[in-house]
Amino acid sequence: MKIRLIVPLVGVLSVLLAGLPATGAAAEECARVGFIGVKGSGEDPDPEDNAHRNMGAPVHRLAEVLAERLGENLWVEFYPGIDYPAVTVQELGEQFRETPGTADSVVSGQIALLAKLNEITETCPDQQFVLAGYSQGAMVIKNALNGLNPTGPMAKRIKAVVLYSDPLPNIKNGVVRGVFPKLFSLAPTEFPSAIRHKIHCNPGDSVCGKVSNTCTLKVLDAMNATPLDAPQKWNDAWAACTEAHHTYESNADEAADWLSGILLNTDLAVTGYKYLTPKPVCAGSNPAVQLEIKNKGKLDSGTYDIRWIVDGDPLDHYLPSIPEGGTGHAELHYHGIPQGTHTITFIVDPGERLVETKEDNNRKDINVVAKAC
Numbered sequence: 001m002k003i004r005l006i007v008p009l010v011g012v013l014s015v016l017l018a019g020l021p022a023t024g025a026a027a028e029e030c031a032r033v034g035f036i037g038v039k040g041s042g043e044d045p046d047p048e049d050n051a052h053r054n055m056g057a058p059v060h061r062l063a064e065v066l067a068e069r070l071g072e073n074l075w076v077e078f079y080p081g082i083d084y085p086a087v088t089v090q091e092l093g094e095q096f097r098e099t100p101g102t103a104d105s106v107v108s109g110q111i112a113l114l115a116k117l118n119e120i121t122e123t124c125p126d127q128q129f130v131l132a133g134y135s136q137g138a139m140v141i142k143n144a145l146n147g148l149n150p151t152g153p154m155a156k157r158i159k160a161v162v163l164y165s166d167p168l169p170n171i172k173n174g175v176v177r178g179v180f181p182k183l184f185s186l187a188p189t190e191f192p193s194a195i196r197h198k199i200h201c202n203p204g205d206s207v208c209g210k211v212s213n214t215c216t217l218k219v220l221d222a223m224n225a226t227p228l229d230a231p232q233k234w235n236d237a238w239a240a241c242t243e244a245h246h247t248y249e250s251n252a253d254e255a256a257d258w259l260s261g262i263l264l265n266t267d268l269a270v271t272g273y274k275y276l277t278p279k280p281v282c283a284g285s286n287p288a289v290q291l292e293i294k295n296k297g298k299l300d301s302g303t304y305d306i307r308w309i310v311d312g313d314p315l316d317h318y319l320p321s322i323p324e325g326g327t328g329h330a331e332l333h334y335h336g337i338p339q340g341t342h343t344i345t346f347i348v349d350p351g352e353r354l355v356e357t358k359e360d361n362n363r364k365d366i367n368v369v370a371k372a373c
Contacts, residue, residue, distance in 0.1 A: 030124030031077035032302045033159070033263060035063055036116060038109060039081050040135030040165075042088040054081035058134045058164050058248035065256040066130075073355040074263055076130075082116060084109035086136055090234045096184040109140030110147070117154060126302050126321045130259060131161045134248060135207065138163035138199075142191055150194045156323065159299055160262045161197040162255045164248040165208045179206045179215060179241050183223070196298075198258050200251050204244035215241035266297040268304060268322070268348045269361040276331065282373040283339035290331045291346045291364060295322040297357070306330055307350040311342050316350070334368075342368045 039056030052060035063078050070076060085105040087095070095103035113131075120127060133141040141161060148155045167180045168189045180186055191197050201208035206215040218240040222233035275281075276288040295301050301322040308315045310332070322328040332344060348362040356362075 030127050031075040032126075032128065033074065033076045033130060033299070034120055034124070034127050035066070035076055035078045035130045035132070036113070037063060037079075037081040038084075038113060038131070038133035038137030038140045039086050040133075040137050041086055041092055043086055043134075044081070045086075052081070053078075054083060055132075056081065056086075056134050056137065058251070059132045059137065061249045061252045062132055062162065062255050065252040066259055069256050069260040070263060076263070077127075079116070079120075082109060082112050082137075082140070084112045084140065089238050090231065092136060093183065093234070096180070096186075100185060101187070106136065106139050106143060109137070110144040113140060113144045114147075117157075121154070121157070126300065127157070128300055129158045130263070131158060132164075132255070133162075134164040135167060135245070138166040139168050142166060142168055142189060145192050145195060146189065148192070150192050155192070155195060157300075158195050159324075160259055161191075161195060162259065163191070163197065163199045164251065164255075165201060165205055165245055166199055167207050177201075177210060178208050179211045179219065183219060196262065198255065200248065200255065202244045202247050202251070205247075206241040207245050211241070262298045264355060265357055266299055266301070266354050267295070267357045267361070268301055268354065269294045269296055269358070270346060270348055270364040271327075271361075273346075273364055273366060280373060281337065281368055281370045283370045284336050285370070286333065286335050287337055287368060287370075288331055288333045289344065289366060289368070290329055293319075293322060293328045293330065293348055295324060295326050295328070298324060300324055300326075301328075301354070304349055305351055305353060307345075307347040308332060309343075309345040309347070337368070337370045339370050339372055342370065344368060 037055030037059035039052070039054060039059065043056035044050040044052055044054050055063060059081065067076070067078065085108055087105040092103055092105060095105060117129065131141050133139075141163060145155070145158065145161070167178055168186065176188055181188070191199065203209070206212055215237070218237035222230060222237040225233040270291060271294040272292045274290055276290050277286065281287045303318055303321055305316065305318050308317075319328055319330060330346065344366040346364045346366070349356070352359070
């Protein structure tokens with residue numbers, strides 16, 4: 001729906017704004033991006049009392065570094081991590097053995113993550129998301145996103161995902177990688193290709209990569225142990241398989257650089273204009289001009305400010321979010337235009353509230369000549 005705003009500017013002008021009230025400033029209540037972390041097995045068992053905001057150590061470190069990278073250039077809300085069981089590795093293994101192909105802890109995490117995304121979206125309908133998960137948390141994210149419609153609105157809101165040591169099996173050069181498929185016959189699961197993602201699997205990490213012989217033997221020993229010996233055997237197996245599994249805090253710089261390269265890639269460009277009414281423009285007629293704005297960045301624009309300057313008189317307003325790669329429009333309507341040359345300047349983001357990769361494509365100057373005809 002389009003709403004027409006009658007503006008008392010030289011008494012003859014109206015502006016057509018798509019889908020927004022005719023008064024008021026751009027909404028500032030919601031961050032443009034929300035960061036949601038999902039902890040790994042056994043991390044932060046008490047969500048109310050931990051130093052990592054229930055994200056777990058590796059994801060919390062990523063959040064800290066990302067916040068430093070972004071500074072004041074982009075408003076990101078760093079939410080507390082998803083509250084789900086995140087059971088220990090031994091408990092997770094027992095759940096996979098009891099219900100082949102799934103684990104209650106992971107399913108609980110998937111439900112909690114999707115519920116959080118929907119809850120935020122109800123309050124902040126333009127907010128976009130960055131997700132990050134470690135180990136079991138990576139499994140939660142991957143399963144949850146594979147359950148979404150890849151072309152649906154929620155999938156499109158998720159602009160980037162970082163996974164550390166994803167235990168779900170993946171295939172490299174025809175070989176299934178990771179210790180979990182060997183233990184629990186899990187089918188290979190690929191990440192949704194339509195969502196930007198970066199998966200970190202550090203060298204020597206048998207959870208996500210090539211499984212060492214020592215890891216395999218220790219796991220088999222633990223699986224065949226008596227109930228009395230099983231806890232210690234599983235501890236020995238986990239230590240053998242995960243020496244490199246606990247190194248992901250060191251990946252924070254690389255992951256934050258990748259994320260900030262996406263989040264700071266904003267570019268709203270005025271790409272053209274056209275007359276919506278016939279030419280020539282005759283004095284006393286009602287000409288209309290439509291401007292085209294292209295979002296060339298990697299994020300949805302969010303609500304953005306615009307400025308019309310007509311014969312030196314400014315009018316500030318705002319327009320709704322343009323999706324990544326999408327196009328928006330703004331229209332200017334004269335009523336009974338006087339004879340002569342009229343200068344129209346249209347500016348996107350006049351206050352430079354958005355940090356853009358290009359700032360020299362936000363303006364268009366148009367001369368409208370009204371003739372006696």
